[in-house]
Amino acid sequence: xxxxxxxxxxxxxLKAAWVTIQLSVLTxxxxxxxxxxxxxxxxxxxxxxxxxxxxxxxxxxxxxxxxQLFILYFGGPQIGIQLDAFEAGVIGLGINIGAYMTETxxxxxxxxxxxxxxxxxxxxxx
Numbered sequence: 001x002x003x004x005x006x007x008x009x010x011x012x013x014l015k016a017a018w019v020t021i022q023l024s025v026l027t028x029x030x031x032x033x034x035x036x037x038x039x040x041x042x043x044x045x046x047x048x049x050x051x052x053x054x055x056x057x058x059x060x061x062x063x064x065x066x067x068q069l070f071i072l073y074f075g076g077p078q079i080g081i082q083l084d085a086f087e088a089g090v091i092g093l094g095i096n097i098g099a100y101m102t103e104t105x106x107x108x109x110x111x112x113x114x115x116x117x118x119x120x121x122x123x124x125x126x
Contacts (some may be wrong), residue, residue, distance in 0.1 A: 034098020060099035
């Protein structure tokens, strides 16, 4: 084991770990927002919102995340959207996670028993 080599590259590993933490936190936050909006759309009483939510989930979950990132990063400049790698990663992964979170949140909401909903309405909750 070469200790000098480890000490030489150690700062690069720390910098990469910090970027990974930033990317993870921002991606999860964006994914939660997209998931909540998508779940609300999927549970909406308006057919066009339900359709838009279902289309979002089907398209995003049906394509590989790497392809989505490629389209966002390399295809964006073709239509005038220039993003650096970090921004494209956050947006692309956040949208991808949001599609999975949409179905998780929707499933959690519809799994609430009817009696629980009735009890909540009795207590004045919407």
